[in-house]
Amino acid sequence: MKILVQGEMVYDGTGAPPQKMDILLENGIIREMGPNLRGNHLDGEMEDHRIGDLQVIRGKVVCPGFIDIHRHADIAVFTLKDFGKTELLQGITSTVVGNCGISPVFPADCEAKHQRQKEYFQFLEPVTGPVPQGLPLENYHNYRGALEGLSLPINMGFLAGSGAIKTAVKGFSPLPFRADEMARAKTHV
Numbered sequence: 001m002k003i004l005v006q007g008e009m010v011y012d013g014t015g016a017p018p019q020k021m022d023i024l025l026e027n028g029i030i031r032e033m034g035p036n037l038r039g040n041h042l043d044g045e046m047e048d049h050r051i052g053d054l055q056v057i058r059g060k061v062v063c064p065g066f067i068d069i070h071r072h073a074d075i076a077v078f079t080l081k082d083f084g085k086t087e088l089l090q091g092i093t094s095t096v097v098g099n100c101g102i103s104p105v106f107p108a109d110c111e112a113k114h115q116r117q118k119e120y121f122q123f124l125e126p127v128t129g130p131v132p133q134g135l136p137l138e139n140y141h142n143y144r145g146a147l148e149g150l151s152l153p154i155n156m157g158f159l160a161g162s163g164a165i166k167t168a169v170k171g172f173s174p175l176p177f178r179a180d181e182m183a184r185a186k187t188h189v
């Protein structure tokens with residue numbers, strides 16, 4: 001399927017002023033951009049929004065996708081059936097999770113792991129929602145693998161949650177890291 005977007009204002013992402021430009025997409029890939037592509041692909045005046053296998057969209061503002069750099073959707077990505085659709089409707093094509101030092105990835109390697117993880121997930125719940133059983137949250141490699149196993153309509157980036165790492169190493173203690181605890185925290189990062 002071909003789509004011709006007759007953009008009134010096309011922002012190219014460089015900071016340059018917008019231009020009036022047409023964009024031809026074929027099977028979801030930009031094939032051509034330039035002024036007045038309509039003449040290259042259509043004969044005569046166009047009265048319909050669809051001619052053969054060509055769909056024409058007029059008068060739109062076009063820009064690169066937005067990146068939402070602060071989301072707490074670490075869990076929602078797994079629990080919301082249509083995750084990403086609302087974001088796309090807002091122009092968001094990428095999001096970053098693990099903000100504010102919180103992340104459900106809990107890389108504990110101590111005897112108290114299960115108790116600390118349970119306490120941490122309770123702390124996390126008001127922000128990210130309940131953490132379902134069975135998610136691979138023991139390290140970022142497995143979390144990434146689980147993300148790659150989803151059919152997401154947007155890109156996902158994630159940060160190592162410093163709060164999760166601190167809690168994994170020393171619980172909710174307000175004391176500063178000892179040297180051995182700092183070494184373990186660095187290993188997790």
